Amino acid sequence: MAWWIIFCLAFWATWLIPRICAKFIPGMMVVSRLSLAFSETLHTTKHVAHVCLFITVVVLFEMGAGGLWGDPPTSASYPPLVTLLLQILRLLPLLALPQVVVPSSYRPKSGALFKARALQYCLEEDVNLLADTDWIVHLDEETLVTDSAIRGILNFVIEGRHQFGQGLITYANENIKNWFTTLADSFRVSDDMGKLRFQFKVFHKPLFGWKGSYVVTQAGAERRVTFDHGPDGSVAEDNYFGMVALREGYTFDFIEGEMWEKSPFSIYDFLQQRKRWLQGILLVVHSQHIPVSTKWLLAISLYSWVTMPLALASVILSTIFPVPVPGLLNVMAAFVGGVNFYMYIFGVIKSFRVDRIGWMRMALCMAGALITMPFNFLVENVAVVRGLVGNKHKFYIVNKLTGAPDKVVSTV
Template sequence: MLKLSANVKHSLHCILLLSTIIGYELLSYYSNPNTDQSVSDLFSDYSLWTALAILLYNLLNLLSLPMNLFSIIGLLLYNAFKDDIKIKKLKSIEKKIPFLCIRVVTRGDYPQLVRKNVDRNMKTCLSAGLRDFIIEVVTDRAIGLKTSTKIRELVVPDGYRTKSGALFKARALQYCLDDGINTLKDNDWIVHLDEETVITKNSVNGIINFVRESRHQFGQGVITYGKDGIVNWWTTLAESYRVAEDLSVYRLQFSMFHKPLFAIKGSYIVANSGAERSVTFDNNGPNGSVCEDIFMAFNAYRRGYTFDFIEGEMYEKSTFTVWDFIRQRKRWIQGLLLLIYTSNIEHRYLILLEIVHLSMFAMYIQLIDLIYPVPTVYWCQLINRLTVSVVVYQQLFGTVIQFDWRQIGIKKFILCLVGSVLVIPFNYVCFLIVILYALLTKKHEFFVVQK
């Protein structure tokens, strides 16, 4: 069977993306002609206050525009279909690979999983040719690893306290940076992983390229959830959108702007040791501990450090249950709210994140349309249709990236695509539940999903 090159796949994907957007706009318009109104129509057909309320409702669609534009541009600009990531040959004098510390943070609840993944990641690193590195497991409870020159187990003392009172993962990560505990030099690099994260050869090569170039102090790559065993098809398919988001929004913000304009994830972060010690994880005490990754990233951003995207994926599994899926995202939303409302980071750094925050709450207002259809302004409806087409396309695109039809078979692959579309309403309902759950429950909890 003909095997398409990565460039051909990317070209076909770009054509399909643009066709989806344009096609949905035209189909929606011609299937309901003359239903959209102009702003002048509103003020001629309704009273002043009613017209203003309808216009304001329509303007809520603008909140989705930044994410939509980043998604489209990111998908068009960057090729996500590269099968193999090669180590680059630098034009300057050949640079030695800096020392890498692969740092895994865990509570110690799943020692067997940690031991299994440490062994697995060690073999991958060695087979990829990496030699100057160590895997460091930072845990609240002893795992019982067999330590060596390449494996270090670091147990955080029960009585350890940071200066600002950081909790959870932030507390453990800060412990590693403290004098007397830290063994890294400023020009060494840290690869942050969760306990379930599995390294691939491609990700090792991508990290090597990133740290050897040393142009940016922080980097992040993509994680997929469907290539290392499926524990829950529903939640794995739901993660497809997040995979596409990594390869579009996140990739564009890091590759073009070199800033965490929207956010960052807590796993598969690569950080220069000196920069991380300068920024620290001891930011904003308990408030900065719910999503320590995003607090660290925006503190680094405001201090002038730069970011980049790292090629080569790593593997994780989706949450085991829908309830875990909801509770995990509840913590993320709470961390976002704490960053916006309790941190000392200036709003000019958070502007796009704040727009995302407002768009989440706009989802509730837009439910009015299900009960009482609201008249639509033409150009606002164009944006609404753009949002729908981008969401559907990203969901399908993420599924294509997550699942290889050659491995699972064409029938199962088609079922994955169908299931991916069916899961979109599930994602929407879950998100509505998550927002309410985040608002109505305690903000300083750190839920660890089943693994």
């Protein structure tokens, strides 16, 4: 069944979609070379192709998962409490320039640690020489800036309507150190283009949080929000900063153009990275200094992540102990699965340019991303379990530079 789905997706993407576009959309230029179909000059064709592919993936997933046109599960007799528990588990898938050296003696007023401590030091009056109207671009150590990102930042700054902005980061550029982690991160690319872009373009708020790289801030607004939020604001300092900025009424926007970064070089680093994110966001969501009205959507997103082990248990138990559930619930659960399935495909399309690697390698990358899905799901589950039981005030530094050792920084 999986290979049949891949074949159908390849058929739609490479043959049928361009012909449908040519027939039903007057004046649209459809070319035979697929490398041009996704180029910058054919935005309409590209968007129509993505919509068709998205609908196809969701429908096929609904059919394969039994959400649509599937036979109802065979009824089995269980105690009422067990039946209720199994049905509740089925609901879980519905819930995802100048260099500054920081002195070792520096201590922020609230006791901020790790990266937040360094960022706060750069905002101190005797260190920061920027005017309130100047702009700061935050990058990770391995981030590469592209021409499109420069144009996007300039447009964002010149427009000047929002104090904070963030753009797309992709991970499949230059030399790939680990194919598993890179293909797994294709999901993050789709997350940027979906959730991140939507919340900034429509609401201009970090309702579901944001990231700590490819961040553009107005210096005055960053100084007023600060990174000095104590130990709880020091593990996921980017999300804590975003929640405080949202609480104070600042606005955000999505910046066009992409920057390049690296995925973790090992599966262990990948797991530790996810573990730190989960622990840091837990500290943000449980902070008494951020009102519930500000963080409730971030909390929902977090606990959909925290309940991943239960969702995995639901998938396993539903095959061993089938229970009758409403048809609508099956449709919704299959829809969520289909969207996740599609996000890996879209992330690959956005990360690997066809005109650079060719269609054969693109198809292999799509297949590889889909193959990594269950393994990525397993790693994420392990990260959740370890994150819930471990010390949450640790900061694991992932090696993104060749030859640099990994580090775990504990509370000081």
